[in-house]
Amino acid sequence: MSSQIIASHRENAEIYNGDSKICKLKSNELLEKIRMPKGLLPLEELEEVGYNETTGFVWMRQKNSKEHKFKSLGKLAWYDKVITAFVEDQCLKKITGVKSKEMLIWISINEIKIDDLDQKKIAFSALTGLTRKFPVSAFEEEEE
Template sequence: MDKSPITPEIRAKAEVYVGDEVCQEKFQLLLREVGLPSGLLPVKDAEECGYIEETGFVWLKQKKKTEHKFKSIGKPVSYAPYVTAHVEKSRIKKLTGVKAKELLIWVTISEIYVDDPPTGKITFKTPTGMTRTFPVSAFEIQEEVYKEAKQTKEANATITVNAK
């Protein structure tokens, strides 16, 4: 059963996109437009994303929960099947569906903001007010990594096609 936080009323007001490639592209573009690093939400197998420009509400639905490790800072992050937030200039508020591993526990991230974009610091805040700050560059998409992932995906698609 699909436990979607996205109601038909929300969906009716939003620009909605379907498919991994278009959702990745739209989210990276949106993050850049609001002054946040484009690699902030490296989710996989996105099924749908949406954006309500008037309120800044965004969502991303992926097939299943995923984890990603930001190698330059050594932090694993977990993304739930639904990630929702309100975006504004240099800030994400009311974030749901994102947790970071801190020592041995997973900590919910509720807010992200950048001081002095694009070269400044990015701060992650928990619902309890705890914060961690890192260089913005740690969350930018590395072009080589992106190209390599895309080539691997294309190679896998070719293998799948040839297997039929």
């Protein structure tokens, strides 16, 4: 399904592939452009990053899916091999390929947005209506 969506947005998209370091750099530049914290998508072994500025569609393809623990929050996130979203200033919408562990179950994240009223908070929303807010600072790039 995601490959069909990506194919429909490839025309006129800025696409980087092959070099993992360049793909990581471009994914960080995109997060910076939309004013989101660079540690929000701690993806590794990126194989492709694409961004269609006209439609706001972005995709990131990594070699393997990845589980990541945000240490300052003690929260687990899971990133599929392919992550897609529509981006705008301080917001990722219609996200696919990102889940958060709540209690014992994995919840698909549909939207990530900096809080309009409190710019120091970032909200993660699921299709179920569940929303959690955390400090933006918890998603800055972590030291290895």
